[in-house]
Amino acid sequence: MSLYIASINSGSNGNCYYIGNNREAVLIDAGISCRETEKRMRRMGLKMDTVKAIFITHEHGDHIKGLEGIVTRHKLPVYITNPTLHHTTLRVDPALIKSFTAYEAVFIGGLAVLPFPKLHDATDPHSFLVSGNGVTVGVFTDIGAPCQHVTDNFRKCHAAFLEANYDEHMLEIGSYPAHLKKRISSDHGHLSNRQAIELFLEHGPAYMSHLFLSHLSKENNRPDLAQKVFERHAGKTNIVVASRDVESEVYHIRNTSFKEPIQKSAPLKSVQGNLFG
Numbered sequence: 231m232s233l234y235i236a237s238i239n240s241g242s243n244g245n246c247y248y249i250g251n252n253r254e255a256v257l258i259d260a261g262i263s264c265r266e267t268e269k270r271m272r273r274m275g276l277k278m279d280t281v282k283a284i285f286i287t288h289e290h291g292d293h294i295k296g297l298e299g300i301v302t303r304h305k306l307p308v309y310i311t312n313p314t315l316h317h318t319t320l321r322v323d324p325a326l327i328k329s330f331t332a333y334e335a336v337f338i339g340g341l342a343v344l345p346f347p348k349l350h351d352a353t354d355p356h357s358f359l360v361s362g363n364g365v366t367v368g369v370f371t372d373i374g375a376p377c378q379h380v381t382d383n384f385r386k387c388h389a390a391f392l393e394a395n396y397d398e399h400m401l402e403i404g405s406y407p408a409h410l411k412k413r414i415s416s417d418h419g420h421l422s423n424r425q426a427i428e429l430f431l432e433h434g435p436a437y438m439s440h441l442f443l444s445h446l447s448k449e450n451n452r453p454d455l456a457q458k459v460f461e462r463h464a465g466k467t468n469i470v471v472a473s474r475d476v477e478s479e480v481y482h483i484r485n486t487s488f489k490e491p492i493q494k495s496a497p498l499k500s501v502q503g504n505l506f507g
Contacts, residue, residue: 231364232484235389238262238270240371240444241474245293247391248274248480249360249367254282254339257300258358258369261292264299270477278304282338285330285345286310287372288352289317301326309336309343313354332356346383349374351418359383364485367391371445374418376425381433389440389483391472392430394460395420396450404450414450423451423459431463440481444472 234255238246244261248271255276260267268278284306287293301308301322308320309328320327328336335342344359350372357380359368366386371393373380384390401411401422413419421429430441441464443456453471460469472478 232482233360233362233365233367234276234480235367235440235442235483236274236276236480237391237442237444237472237478238267239474239477240391240442240472241446241448242292243448243474244295245371245445246296247369248276248281249341249369250280251340251362253280254341255280256338256341256343256360257281257284258360259287259293260284260297260300261295263296264303267296267300274477274480276480281306283307283309283328283336283343285336285343285358286314287357287369288350288355289314290352290372293372294318294320298322309345311354311356314352317353330356344383346379347377348372348380349377349418351413351416357383359386365389365483367483369444370429373421374416376421376429376433381429384429384433385435387435387438388485389438389442389481390434391442391444392426393421393445394423394426394443394451394456395445396422396447397452397455398422398424400452401447401450406449414447420445420447423456427459427463430460430467434467437486438467439486440468440470440483442470442472442478446471446474448474 236248239262245259247258307326307328309330330345332347335344341362345356348355348357365388368387368390457471
């Protein structure tokens with residue numbers, strides 16, 4: 231009982247996450263170009279025709295820059311709320327636009343995608359749980375503060391992409407103007423390393439096998455710093471930093487309650503060719 235997951239890109243330059251089973255997958259956000267998304271998926275051994283839908287968290291450019299190109303080329307349905315759509319300039323076949331409602335699951339083959347609200351300075355921001363084969367994976371980025379929607383859903387995850395955007399000291403002494411520092415650290419901005427580790431320690435389930443530190447700031451955080459902070463407290467959870475420059479490996483997330491054999495931190499990068507073809 232398992233799902234395959236990967237970060238295609240994670241950061242203010244673009245966000246895109248892959249979650250799927252052996253037959254179908256979804257992308258959460260499409261913040262890099264269609265060509266770059268395809269290239270990175272090929273390097274990971276993932277097939278684009280496995281992707282059956284794209285789900286959009288909010289309208290900021292680093293989450294939708296590549297959306298029009300991917301949708302136009304691959305004719306994929308886009309799940310996006312009406313308020314979010316109205317704050318984009320997306321030009322695609324209207325038949326491919328699908329709306330969603332918080333806490334009403336969308337079924338994509340054997341996957342169930344559950345949207346839920348979050349705090350962020352966008353029109354109608356949502357995050358998602360993707361479940362299938364007895365496994366639940368969450369995407370928790372672009373969150374100013376961990377509201378109850380976030381904490382309740384984080385407790386359900388076997389793996390999660392969790393924002394660790396900035397180190398508080400680096401942001402304080404950094405070169406950003408005061409208004410931008412205030413926006414980032416506000417309850418509708420982004421999660422700091424401290425907020426993320428508190429969320430993980432207070433609400434992360436004992437069975438969470440992988441935590442992907444995501445949407446790290448280039449100027450106000452460092453991958454080695456974020457990883458070190460989390461690994462001190464991670465226990466049996468594998469900590470992976472999702473890069474803003476390259477795709478991750480593909481990880482096989484299992485529900486260990488099904489008593490399947492598991493190799494901790496065993497990414498599938500060594501698999502030759504396509505994983506599912």
